[in-house]
Amino acid sequence: MSVLIIILGVLIFFLLIGAALGVRVVQQYELGIVFRFGRLLTESVRSPGLTLIVPVVDRLQKVNMQTIAMGVPSQDGITQDNVTVQVNAVVYFRVIDPSKAIVNVQNYVYAVSQVAQTSLRSVIGKAEMQELLSERDKINAALRQIIEEMTEGPWGVRIERVEIKDVSLPEGMKRSMARQAEAERERRARIITADGEYQASKRLAAAAHELSKDPASLQLRLLQTVTDVAAEKNSTLIMPLPVELLRFFDKMAPGGVAEPTAATSEPIEEPPALEAAIEGLPKVEEAPAVDRTLEEPVRPLDRE
Structure with a gap:
């Protein structure tokens, strides 16, 4: 028992x-x-x-079954327009079929990493540099589609999102892009300046047309300009004399300006003091004329 x-x-x-x-x-x-x-x-x-x-x-x-965020190492590639770049990315994925993820692939995390690297190189070769910099949403969608076709069906892994983190360019390309951007900004600045000058010239032409209707407006504008200049504390201020002011004084003169008359033919009388001084001077006798007929010609010297 x-x-x-x-x-x-x-x-x-x-x-x-x-x-x-x-x-x-x-x-x-x-x-x-x-x-x-x-x-x-x-x-x-x-x-x-x-x-x-x-x-x-x-x-x-x-x-x-959680979503896994896996970084893709930087991949060197040549774009479609022959520019060498380095691109890295991040892949977000999760398992939707645990049987396929365990049976069909040995290590699904490592497998997804390798597929992401090769797909990233393929996308770099098909895109241009400008697309990698400005159209990342398009590149991300294309990269996600390529990876998902290889992982979801056979391995039971769904790619939820792919993001390109950084695009590294050569130093020479960076300098070229900086010069191009600077030239573009200068072009826009010149266009804006020219447009402003054109609009200002139209406004000035319209203002000049309005001021020409009334001369007094021109004088008021001149006084306003003088006031603005005087506010700058200049040491010397030169103002032009308006023509209208001269005309005003010409009209206000009683007899006007007398025009010069033609010179008369009457002789000008010398003053009596000048005549007396002339009479008091001694008279100068004329020298007798020299008779040149008595002069003997000059004979040359006899040389023995």
């Missing part, structure tokens, strides 16, 4: 150990798949919570 009790106790002990080994806990962010003697039980995907398996016979494999 005692031997039977010992045997029953041993059996109960092993049953308790087996039951403890057969109890598994699946977390909320996981799903479990069961392998029985190495064969996948496709109909028995274990949901989160407490689950039981047959010890020694079954093996429970847990699969993380």
